[in-house]
Amino acid sequence: MNEPLAESEAPQARNSALGEDALWHILYSLGRDNAHPDKHKCYWGLVLAVRDRMLEKWASVQRQYYENDDKRLYYLSLEFLPGKFLRENLLSLGLESEAHTFLRKYSFSLDQIMDVECEPGLGNGGLGRLASCYMDSMATLGLPAFGYGIRYSYGLFRQEIRNGRQVEMPDNWLHEGNHWLIPRPHGLYPIRFYGTVHEWQDDDGTLRHDWRGGDIVMAMANDMYVPGYRNGHVNCIRLWEARPHKEFVLSSFNAGDYIGSVQEKIKDENISMVLYPSDDAPEGKTLRLKQQYFFVAATMRDLVRRFKKLNKPWDQLPEKNVVQLNETHPSIAIPELMRILLDEELICWEDSWFICQKLFAYTNHTILPEALETWPVELMERLLPRHMQIIYEINRRFLEDVRLHFRDEPDLPSRVSLISDGPEKVVRMSHLAIVGSFSINGVSALHTQILRDRVFHDFIRIFPDRFNNKTNGITPRRWLRQCNVSLSWLLSEHLGCDWVTDLDQLERIRELADDEEFRHDWEQCRLTNKKRLADHIEKRNGITVNPHSIFDVQAKRFHEYKRQLLNVLHIISLYNHLRKNPEVMMQPRTFIFGGKAAPSYWMAKDIIYLINCVARRINSDPHTRNVLKVIFLANYNISLSQLLVPATDVSEQISTAGYEASGTGNMKFALNGALTIGTRDGANIEIGERVGQDNIYLFGLCEQEVLDMRNRGYDPWELYKNDGELREVLDMINSDEFTPGNPTAFSGIFNSLLSGGDRFMVLADYRAYAETHQRIAHEFGDRELWIRKSILNTAGMGFFSSDRAVREYMDDIWGVKPDV
Ligand code: 4GP
Secondary structure, X not given: OOOOOOHHHOOOOOOOOHHHHHHHHHHHOOOOOOOOOOHHHHHHHHHHHHHHHHXXXXXXXXXXXXXXXXXXXXXXXXXXXXXXXXXXXXXXXXXXXHHHHHHHHOOOOHHHHHOOOOOOOOOOOHHHHHHHHHHHHHHHOOOOEEEEEEOOOEOOOEEEEEOOEEEEEOXXXXXXXXXXXXXXXXXXXXXXXXXXXXXEEOOXXXXXXXXXXXXXXXXXXXXXXXXXXXXXXXXXXXXXEEEOOOOOOHHHHHOOOHHHHHHHHHHHHHXXXXXXXXXXXXXXXXXXXXXXHHHHHHHHHHHHHHHHHOOOOHHXXXXXXXXXXXXXXXXXXXXXXXXXXXXXXXXXXHHHHHHHHHHEEEEOOOOXXXXXXXXXXXXXXXXXXXXXXXXXXXXXHHHHHHHHHOXXXXXXXXXXXXXXXXXXXXXXXXXXXXXXXXXXXEOOHHHHHHHHHHHOHHHHHHOOOOEEEOOOOEOHHHHHHHOOHHHHHXXXXXXXXXXXXXXXXXXXXXXXXXXXXXXXXXXXXXXXXXHHHHHHHHHHHOXXXXXXXXXXXXXXXXXXXXXXXXXXXXXXXXXXXXXXXXXXXOOOEEEEEEOOOOOOOHHHHHHHHHHHXXXXXXXXXXXXXXXXXXXXXXXXXXXXXXXXXXXXXXXXXXXXXXXXXXXXXXXXHHHOOOEEEEOOOOOHHHHXXXXXXXXXXXXXXXXXXXXXXXXXXXXXXXXXXXXXXXXXXXXXXXXXXXXXXXXXXXXXXXXXXXXXXXXXOHHHHHHHHHXXXXXXXXXXXXXXXXXXXXXXXXXXHHHHEHHHHHHHHHHHHHOOOOOO
């Protein structure tokens, strides 16, 4: 694998102008005439010129890591959602104005050429975007950090809406190639699957194991660079791509079976072909387990290779490295490292286990039982036979310890066991991650508390010191400086520019909330952003929206616990109210939705359909369409989010309390001056503490009340009977009101809310939600009050910078130090 050059061989830093380099690359790297470059050529030329500058910095930073003998952080994540690169990289490297100068010459704006860039959708949502925010902060803080994941050929599907329904289209993000990604075809790693385990005895009679045979797939690195903000630091995310072990099988080819001969190659490449949508059906996921092992095994090879270069004893591995597991997806890394130490390095079990337990740290991102990963033992035994043996042995020793220390709790071992005995034996990956890690963290105060009290309660008693909280954060570079240019300028005018890397400075605008001129400027910025979004909606959906109406946005994955349904029930009731009281003056509102549903999650897809049917009806009703609009923006992704976030007045964060681990969308909206309507869930609670309870609209049942209500016996039919307005809405859904001629289109939704027991307490929170919305509409009308609240939201959000979060990980868990 390529490593940076030694100091004496290092090239000189570039000193030519960015534009000149871009032209040079158009001709010499792309092989295109550079006389009159069009926007594609300008884009690709700029990418290559920017990349050169990043690579120089990256190489010197890598040298520095070796020279300073730095401890390294490995951040393992099956998902990354970096968003588009060019603007971000220009901003971080301080090259924006040079880029503008170059583009002006050819009459292009940066916005125009950004259209050429394809956004990599290498993740489903929260956890993948968090990984990207953290990579940005790690580079900005100058940490010796390495991201690791998979270079999926197809990212998360592209969502189209046809006749109101979600249709999934392949996301071929690499169709034009991608120069931000540098493939490294030399020094591939062989990764084994299946095969058998052979036992042998070494000279001292110790039983040893050797995993042999099976299938081999090659792992090839593709590197994606992450510059820090104006600090000369560049890190890298290494994404593994599966390559065939043998190009094709010569014997079948010679026998005339051309297709058969390439089949093997296709099978191997499948491993990194496509990202699994989360919440998808659990069946048939052998490929997903293969993906997990594939990227983890290649990453561990990289880690061990670099460590061996240092010529240090093995017990120093955790002193020089730390591995953060982003969810349980990479937790097979624990038995993989054990296998390397035991079988390849011939280290004894006790020492190997000691090293492992000091190396790994695990972040949990969800408590939904269906998302806590398990793998059938039978599948593991076939696919990774040696790992299964190791897991059995880890479990045997762990349970022996538990029995010893908790003698009077005979049920405890089976509850904490790594392997569950049900009708089908499965490996519980979260238990493996907990037992094999020195740190386990949740992602908001409430979430961590729930992990302690409920989900991992038994483990808290066994490992009291391992559990800790790290409330999530977002990068202010992308989520304010880049996505909200007008507000950034206003902030910099009053605060100077340091807030970009020191977000606590936003506190200083608190006092400006009383300054009339500042409030006026603030409102103008917001209006500019809202007009930009209104133009986009006009272009994309062909619907005119009023930029002075309340822009009320719910943009996130579709999931029942996130309760887009609660939002749409309320919209229908507003519509009913307007129709019955045509003379009533109502604050104009535009409800905007964005988000994807997992392809096999039928209920979530029905909710998308319901929103679109309701939108069609409301937007075409001449009696209401001036005051009420409903918009569904298809194919929600990072770029769309960057457009929505700065234009939002009201941010919907309305999950059933106890279900949203943290949320990070809630942070992005509030940072940009939106007011949150939210439940006391995830990070909403902490946002309320920071921005002030007067500046957030928290409503509904808290987590304990949800539990109590369930325990007392919650009956949604009672609410249906007693709340006439709600009943009317539900009856409309259960008729052909929104789907003429098809009265059963939404009976699944109706039944889930009533006969199905309303698992996510939508009806229980309905009344409080509707009343809170009334308050919001009223307060929005008081412009002075609203703008003041908006300013105070931004002012209070400094804590939610990913720089703060990463610093906490660094100090409390990783023990790595900045190298700048
Ligand atoms: C998400 C959580 O649902 C969200 O609350 C949290 O903010 C985010 O992780 C980052 O911590 N979980 C996932 C997942 O994305 O796949 O479990």
